[in-house]
Amino acid sequence: MMLLSPLSALCVLAAVAFAVPAQEKRVHHHADLSDHVHDDAHGFQYDHEAFLGKEEAKTFDQLTPEESKDRLSKIVERIDIDKDGYITHSELHYWIKHRQRRYIEENVNKHWRDYDKNQDDKISWEEYKNTTYGYYLGEEFDDVDDKDTYKSMLTRDERRFKNADRDSDGIATREEFTAFLHPEEFDYMRDVVVQETMDDIDKNGDGKVNIEEYIGDMYTPEPGESEPDWVQTERKQFSEYRDTNKDGYLDAAEVAQWVLPGEVDHADNEAKHLIHETDTDKDGKLSLSEVLDQMDLFKISTITDYGGMSVDEHDEL
Helix, strand or coil: CCCCCHHHHCCCCCCCCCCCCHHHCCCCCCCCCCCCCCCHHHCCHHHHHHHHCHHHHHHHCCCCHHHHHHHHHHHHHHHCCCCCCEECHHHHHHHHHHHHHHHHHHHHHHHHHHHCCCCCCCEEHHHHHHHHCCHHHHCCCCCCCCHHHHHHHHHHHHHHHHHHCCCCCCEECHHHHHHHHCHHHCHHHHHHHHHHHHHHHCCCCCCCEEHHHHHHCCCCCCCCCCCCHHHHHHHHHHHHHHCCCCCCEECHHHHHHHHCCCCCCHHHHHHHHHHHHHCCCCCCCEEHHHHHHCHHHHCCCECCCCCCCCCCCCCCC
8 A cells, every 4th residue: 555645756857957956846847857956066967867867967977988988889879879889869859759758658657557557558537536535535634744744635636636637537548647757748737736835835724836935836935044145046036927917816818827937948958058068069069079078078977868767778758
């Protein structure tokens, strides 16, 4: 039995392309490239996970320099679709997008095995509910310390499941289950993402977010601690940019603009960044030698495998 719902941690949050603290944790982009901020002045961990993938990035950290070079060479060969000996921006962009899609597919496959108990290639709400909450349902969570939290989680999961279940038959197909686990990837789940954000931040339940609720979601001061500069910046962001109608609150529409901004292609940005940092002869493309010369940058990026890259010839692009 799974005691805790995985959904509390499964909304995919993207690391923004500049160094910011935790205030961006609620901004949803499509398939995050890395959990790290993109700040090359303090290391290349964002690029490492963007190029290699999160799991593969961990693997690379364990390899010798020669092993890393050999694996990276094989990855470069796969990225070079036209086999001309160079990686272009379009090839690099396509690869990173492919890694993103694969991460989501593997995440769904992992949870699918957990929840499809009768192995009929479908997941009913009852299967999900019983697997996640199981024994505690019959006891109405009486044996759980934080009873109200569990009830709230159950209500939240059911609402999200029903929204993902487009034909309302109480059963999730693989695509519907993907929408359930990764609602930020589906336009028709947009309202659910916004509602869950409002539920989390709107502490007084008035249907809108005031400045203290907004800041309180990101930062809790220690006694006697003065607010850091980034909190002051966020107060300004709230009043000047988030609160578009200037009424002192964020309503659902304004929250949507904040947490679900217009699509920013982070894979495209990362491809441009990696070429800019690595293309020493400035011909707009990367040779194998240029990539290997910057091995520390690449073995710290999403190219190798987004969420578990293996150099598998059968893994079609």
